[in-house]
Amino acid sequence: MFGDLSFLDLLQAVTDGLLFGATYAIIGTGFALIFGVMHKINLAYAATAIAGAYVSLAFASLIPMPAIVVFLIAAVASGVVGYLIYLTCFRFIPTASPLATLMATVGMLILIDEVIVHETDGMPQPYPALFDNVMIDIGDFGLRGDLLFIFGLSVVATVALVAFLYRTRLGVATRAVAQQPVAAQLCGISVQRTNGTTFVMSGLLGGLAGAMTGAAVGTLSPLLTLPITVKGLIVTVIGGLGSIPGAIIAGLLVGMFENVALALRDVQERDLYVMLLLFLFLAVRPMGIFGKSASRD
Amino acid sequence: MQFWYGLAQLIGVHTILGLSAYVVLQTGQVTMAQAGFLAIGAYVSGMLTAMSGWHIVPALLVGGVTAAVIATIVGFPALRVKGLMFVVATIAFGEAVRLFWFNFTFQVKRGGELVGPIGGEGFKQIRFFPANGWTDLDRAIFIVAIMLIVMAGVWWLDHSRAGAVLRAVGEDDLAAQSVGVNLTAVKVSAFAISGFIAGVGGALYSHYTTHIEHLNFGVVLATFAIAYPIVGGLHNVFGTLAAVIFIQGFLVEGLRFLGDWRNLLFGFLIVVAMNVSPRGFVSVYRDLSPYWRWRVHGGAIFTVILVLAGEAAGLEIVDFVDGLLGPTGLQYNHFAWLVFAVVMAAWSWRGLAVLIRMLPAGLERLSAVLGEALGRSAVRRPRRTA
Numbered sequence: 001m002f003g004d005l006s007f008l009d010l011l012q013a014v015t016d017g018l019l020f021g022a023t024y025a026i027i028g029t030g031f032a033l034i035f036g037v038m039h040k041i042n043l044a045y046a047a048t049a050i051a052g053a054y055v056s057l058a059f060a061s062l063i064p065m066p067a068i069v070v071f072l073i074a075a076v077a078s079g080v081v082g083y084l085i086y087l088t089c090f091r092f093i094p095t096a097s098p099l100a101t102l103m104a105t106v107g108m109l110i111l112i113d114e115v116i117v118h119e120t121d122g123m124p125q126p127y128p129a130l131f132d133n134v135m136i137d138i139g140d141f142g143l144r145g146d147l148l149f150i151f152g153l154s155v156v157a158t159v160a161l162v163a164f165l166y167r168t169r170l171g172v173a174t175r176a177v178a179q180q181p182v183a184a185q186l187c188g189i190s191v192q193r194t195n196g197t198t199f200v201m202s203g204l205l206g207g208l209a210g211a212m213t214g215a216a217v218g219t220l221s222p223l224l225t226l227p228i229t230v231k232g233l234i235v236t237v238i239g240g241l242g243s244i245p246g247a248i249i250a251g252l253l254v255g256m257f258e259n260v261a262l263a264l265r266d267v268q269e270r271d272l273y274v275m276l277l278l279f280l281f282l283a284v285r286p287m288g289i290f291g292k293s294a295s296r297d
Numbered sequence: 298m299q300f301w302y303g304l305a306q307l308i309g310v311h312t313i314l315g316l317s318a319y320v321v322l323q324t325g326q327v328t329m330a331q332a333g334f335l336a337i338g339a340y341v342s343g344m345l346t347a348m349s350g351w352h353i354v355p356a357l358l359v360g361g362v363t364a365a366v367i368a369t370i371v372g373f374p375a376l377r378v379k380g381l382m383f384v385v386a387t388i389a390f391g392e393a394v395r396l397f398w399f400n401f402t403f404q405v406k407r408g409g410e411l412v413g414p415i416g417g418e419g420f421k422q423i424r425f426f427p428a429n430g431w432t433d434l435d436r437a438i439f440i441v442a443i444m445l446i447v448m449a450g451v452w453w454l455d456h457s458r459a460g461a462v463l464r465a466v467g468e469d470d471l472a473a474q475s476v477g478v479n480l481t482a483v484k485v486s487a488f489a490i491s492g493f494i495a496g497v498g499g500a501l502y503s504h505y506t507t508h509i510e511h512l513n514f515g516v517v518l519a520t521f522a523i524a525y526p527i528v529g530g531l532h533n534v535f536g537t538l539a540a541v542i543f544i545q546g547f548l549v550e551g552l553r554f555l556g557d558w559r560n561l562l563f564g565f566l567i568v569v570a571m572n573v574s575p576r577g578f579v580s581v582y583r584d585l586s587p588y589w590r591w592r593v594h595g596g597a598i599f600t601v602i603l604v605l606a607g608e609a610a611g612l613e614i615v616d617f618v619d620g621l622l623g624p625t626g627l628q629y630n631h632f633a634w635l636v637f638a639v640v641m642a643a644w645s646w647r648g649l650a651v652l653i654r655m656l657p658a659g660l661e662r663l664s665a666v667l668g669e670a671l672g673r674s675a676v677r678r679p680r681r682t683a
Contacts, residue, residue, distance in 0.1 A: 041381055088568050093575045100575035102327065103527045104568045106520055111564030118557055226516060230388060237385045272396055275389040282386050286378045 008141060013263035014256055019147035020216055021255020022154035026209035027228060028235030028247030029158065030202040036242030037178045037198045040101050044085050044108035045206055046228035051112050052078025052207030053214045057125055067128045067215070071153070075207035081112070082203020086196050109225065116222040124221040127214030150212045157208050158248060164201065174198055178242075227271075234274065238281050240291025249289055253277075302433040304550060306505050308538075309440035311545050313498030314518075315525025315537040316451050317491040322526050323460070324487045325467035326379060330371070330387035331522035333394035334364040334492045336514035338499025340398055340414060343423040343509065347412050348405050353425050353504060357443070361496035368492025372485040379470075391519050399511040419510025423503050440501050447494055448534045454490070455533060463487055495522075528570055530577020539578045543570075 027046060034042045055077035056070045089104035129146045136143040165171040176184040177194045185191050213228065214220040235254055239246030254274060261273035281288065314335060321328040342360030345351040351359075375386045404413035414420035426436055454460045465473040466483050474480055503509045524544065529536030548566060552559040574581045582590065 035381065041384070088572070092572055097575035099322070099327070099527045099531075100571045100577075103524060104571035106524065107564045107567030107571065109564070111561065111568065114560040114564060118561060230392075230516065233381070233385045233388070237382050241381060271392065275393055278385065278389050282378055282382065283374060286382060 017256035017259025019151045021252040022151045025248040025251025027232040028251045030205045031236040032247040033202045043105040047109045047112040049206035049210030053210035071211045074211035075204045078207025079200045079203040082199040086199035124219040129215040240288030243290035246290030302437040305437040309444040317495035318522040319526040320491040323463040329519040332514040332519035333391035334495035335499035337364040338496030339503035342500035343503040346425040357500040360500035361493040364496025365493035369489045372488035376484040530579030532579040536579035
């Protein structure tokens, strides 16, 4: 089954996949955050992430700056775009029309994609990577420096998110709205402001993920949004709807699985195996890794 | 004239696609599998006419039935989950179908040449219409007729007991279950019906484009399929038709002269449409007063009758309009803009009237606020009368 693949190659594929899976984990966390608080899907989320990365690239082309600053600008820009998406697709559409919200986010996805195509003439843009010439060698086994950096950054981002949710008043408010919006409102929490904050937070995460994807792949392209959206949704479903730890584990799992499939087979079939993994989960554990058994939507 | 026939065929096929998603949306599920069903219908019927020499009508039915059977088989496991998980499961199904046709090669010799689908290159020789001497008008009439049959069928479904059951499941499946509705049976039936409709639509699609490939049936097409009923509204089938005309006739074809900017405006206008009419175009129509409903109805019916009667009498009205527009450099694109502007004006006229009526009160309020902000009443406040 493994063909001419040695154990070491397999280990290498698993490690690289796990490290790259950090970006999926972050994207999945962003989806889970929005779904957890608003119980709605934001299909424009991956587009937000890529948009942030593009904005940071525009800044980087104007003024030379270290790559870490580029990453931070990406996060901030995505936060802004995330809030815009909240305003255009969620704020003014009645809660009773979830389909309208869904469609509006699709519209935003198309709009953001087309703005990018319009600004860059559809050409893929090179994205700066950090530590891409660093390679930690342990015998034949090697760890790519840029992937390690991405992994570290996503760990930091996740810790920051958890600290926000569990250590700040705003985080408590966010969790309260997620649990019971009406009760939260009765306690004097502004649901709309909390929802807006959630979008900004998930946008910040998304910007980091977009920059990380750009750095890991080496180029940014508007063609990235659709695959990342689909992968993010798959990660959210495998992890369990609205569950942040679930999204992290599922993200790493999907990254690993994808890379192993890539090493064993070829690039055309890679996504087919990810779909099979999804089917497996839907058949065996439809509520996902950490999901409660969902009796009602 | 050619252009209008092409547009009618396009709208026919997309309306059928939208109606197939409409049936599933009635049960409260967002399906992304429609592009997959469309692909199944397209390939199966294409193979029947191009490789086995069937007539298009039986090929259409077989394409639909094949898609329905596959929908039933997939429906049982897929409909165990719902909400977001159903969306993702159906995306996965659609992609799996696409990848199947991507890897599927099957050719036979027919009339001295090899015909049939070749994996990534697609399926090129679906030439039933040209081979049998169907003109553009024949095709347009055929496709629009099938569209009307499907619309009538879904309309009947909506107004039958079965439609009520579908909507009951969509509103609250727990409540429906507690009055004895078998959820799995209802959802799988709806899925099978939608598979059949999409299969028929796919059969029309492959014969109208004559060349299909796996890339035509991606996530984007699946998104369009659910976009039509959502943008149009789930009250009745006419919303889907209106949305197809809005999206395909206006946003895609009508704005072509904008070039690159069309794509930008496309997403933006979808966002605007959803903010302005979150329950779809039909709900906007239903909120109209009887007078305005009559105007919309009457205007549309009158125009269609006039044009059809003129065409029948040999007056060539459509060509005449094209000719009128021709020398000015205007084309359908601009014409569509004009129609759209008139419709929007008619719709927003009520809003404008309300605004005008509110204007005095608004100005008064504004001046009061300004006066307070300035510390003293710069503008004389209206005296309250008891």
